[in-house]
Amino acid sequence: MSIFDQPFNKTESCFGFYNGAPVPSNRPVPRNRPAHADGLTEEVKHDIQEIDEILSEALTKLTFEEREEHQEVIHGVKDTTVDDEAILEPALQDLESHIENMKSDSVYEMAESIDPAYVSARPFRAMFLRAKEYDAKAAAEQMLLFFESKHQLFGIDKLVKDITIADLDDDDIACLNHSNLQLGGRDRSGRQVLINIASLTEALGSEKTKKNLLRAQYYVIMKALQSKETQIRGTVSVLYGIGNLKAKSNKGWSEGTKHNRALPQKRAAIHLCIDDMKQYALCLVLVKLISAPSVKAKIRLHFGSVIECKYKLSTFGILSESIPLDASGNINLDRQLHWVQFCAREEQPDRHILPSDRALDTSTISPGQNDVLFTGGKVISHGGNERYRRLIFYFSQAYDTGTDEVKRQIVGEIIEKVREDGGCFLKEKGKGPNKSWEEVPIEILRKKIMQAFRNRRRRQDVSKETSILIAGEPLPRDVIFGRARKNPGSELLQRLIKDNSQEYESLSRGVKMRHVESIMQTLKDQGGRFLEEAAEKGRWVELPNDTARERISTYFRNYRRRSSKVQAKI
Template sequence: MSLFNQTFNQPRTCFGLCHDAPASGRPNLRMIPNEDEKKKELDNLLSQAFNELTFEEREEHQELLHGVKVTNTEDEALLHGALQELERHLTNIKSDSVYEMAESMDPVFVNARAFRAMFLRANDYDAKASSDQMLRFFESKQQLFGSDKLVKDITIDDFDEDDMARLKTSLVQLAARDRSGRQTLFHFGGRRLGGLISSKKSIESVLRAQYYVTMKALQSEETQLRGIVSIWYTLGELELKMQKGYFERFTLARALPQKVVAIHFCVKESQQLSPITFLVKVMQAKMRAKFKLHFGSLTECRYQLSTYGILPESLPLDHNGNINLDQHLHWVQSCAMKESLGRPTTVVESAKATPNDNDVLFTGGKIINHVGNQRFRALVRDFSDDYDAGTDEKKRQIVGEIVVKIQDAGGRFLKPQGKGAVAIWEEVPFHETRKKTMQTFRNRRRRQDACNKRKTNESSGILITGAPLPVDVIFGRAQRNLGNDWLQHLIVENFEEYESLNRGVKMRLVERIMKTIKDQGGRFLEQAPEKGRWVELPNDHARDRISKYFRNHRRPSKKVVMR
């Protein structure tokens, strides 16, 4: 049956829409005469669904709604067992299905572990539910893009002109992650959008855009594990009967392997309660428990969403409640550029073209004075002692705490994408953010150790006056002097003898080289902490450095022998 003519006597629709509809095909929507009765019926539906849950399920749903319970890791044994069970279920139900067609076209694509894991994570590792969804997924994909694209990742090149117009004025956008790091998917609806979905062709284009945006989000393993927060925001009034295109969008969402952890519906007018009640009636009880209705003005809805960890400034809306496309268009441009370069678009979080002061910018190791970076470095400095002394588990905990602090302040972790005069910024995925934060701790420790060593050398050495002489040996990275070249010549000339000596005797050869350089008037120097000042190293420090030169020369020599 086509995606565009399904009725509600089918098993389910989006977000777990259930099959308790009457035989007529669609649930009956009783028109309620006044606003109080509308609210009362809706409250009863939601309360009944919540009361049907066990105490443990209620606690779990509350934690999910508020972002308290967030999945960051995965039990590999659980996933492995679920994958095996998924294969058994698929074998039993795939006969004569679109899934079986896709598998015959490219079994590697269909049976890929990462691809199947998406469906298991979306269904809490329920193999039967995952196998059913995989069949629905390929049916929907075939209807939207045709059989020839069943076993390929959909890109912008697969869109025609109408599809691109719908994508750029998308009814679904990626917004910034919430305070718990969960991806937010923002859906638009309302009477003022009726012109966008007035025909079957425009509905198909809207659905293709919805498929593209959602599947891009799901390329992030972090999003698969943590889940998606779905926000539906109505621009203007809804019709008393559900507007054309709504049910098709819901049905497609049900086929996509997204783990919806919360559904927030923001409405303004009391007339909108009737169609929302219609939606809630056909939802499964467990999905109703994840449903929250926010009623009032844009400011009121933003405040209510903030109590669930959704940052008001992250919503793609202007002050009047109209769609702000700047962020979305930048994301579309970034995806198109990466796809044209043949690069995988694993980073899908949207980012504004101009970073704000709370963002942390990763620029390839360069230290910049951006306000967000200064705050980030201050946090690393404050936690550095605990981090250096902590266990691996403690270090991961500290890194997670720093990331949360940045996100709580409205910041993101961004990196530049591509080249050009104007930087295009994209949001860094969670696992990469964690690695970069840990690297920042290591870099700080190395700089601190080097600084301490220079101070030790200064206290035990002699601070010289003036600039180094040509015959001096200057230790340190990227230091070049005639004295360094002379030392390197002596290392090469005496290397074979050095290698043949016992450890205790090697030091005599090192001292002989030191004497040779000093007899020429050379000194062994290192840069002092103060810029433009130099310290003459004690003899024992100089001996250690020369011995290290011999060891460094040994490594490339061994590589030559191995060839």
């Protein structure tokens, strides 16, 4: 049972999933707490410390092997193979036996009588087994819940068909365009990120029912689960309840929990982002009510502003571009609208506008965050392009050593992975104010991807891991090592080290290095370089990645020693 599946009574929380009266406590819930960590009262610090202790205690209840696995999973470094056929085959046989024992008088049995091929399809059943870690009995129970939920949401006519945009009505489409649950691309380990922004539910208006919202959420999750990679690797949930992003109502929460539990998604990690100290008391209750240590081990609680939480999430491999929020908490829905357009084009290629003109005109393409943009050779910072470059890096060795047939397969797989995220490959059309975008034809696209592999190989051949003398002065976002001078980029690094020191010390050596690389990538994403003063005073050199990685690791060790000395004095 996950944090979303706990049954509660009725009250309010920032995410809308705590509905029960607070568990009795010796301390009252603190009121009017300061909004920033610099002015915390002892009472608030006690709340924070207690949550940290509960989550740490959950890890200690696991075996050493389980702890190592959970740390690797939550940081996205577990080597999860996408070839699970050896495990899957016997699990499918067990699943069939359990279904036969459970299906009597169920909605599943009704679905089976309508279309037995649909309910017994191997890819369909495999999705439930992967969600339940190949536990055949748990997968069978979820399949029965799934058909019951689907029957309630869509009726008997759509019980044995894959839901498409054409199956959604006008209010469903409105909820989909403004869904509080959105795909945030993939993290650095390739896992699907799901962003939940609670306040978007209220923005839809009272005429939209909970059922409309649930149908939209069903569509989003099941669309993501079309990817075998997502089924196996799992999803990463990020729930934002910051500032004006808090939900103001919990209406229909219990019904939403039931339908959410029926969907076959495997949650690899859960990140809760808050900025209201009163919410710590509610989060504390939630964490206490979860009994399974393996579930608690997947939870991370982040306190701060939108931008501070983005920094913290980035150390877990979640890119800042994945979060459709600016520093002030304003929501950008362009990516979600573009994704809906893409799904409409994919499902109904002969139509240029969604049914009954219910959404956007898709004849004009505007780039979305998951799209790969070709801009005449210029390297641009864009979510889809970052994902594309990581795919090129990931497949580079197999591509360089493979046969022509292997290379064609790799190119096809890269195209498929981008499209699974709802992305397109776009190129500029025109210049200046008349500039627009158009999709790259498939044959040209394949040539561009092959050229990207060749370019990367050439850069590797000429690159040398040495310090590079830079022209001019350091930029504000550069990290300057040593005591030469302070810089905003250096201060950001120190803040990240402070915020992540406890997490870092609990990791194994291999995972620690991955954690450091995530911090490095966060700083690079902000436009920073890693510099130190050259031998010639007033000149600066850019350090190679290996040197920067070792310096950051040293900073973590130094921070631990300083903290130990302070504790010893106390």
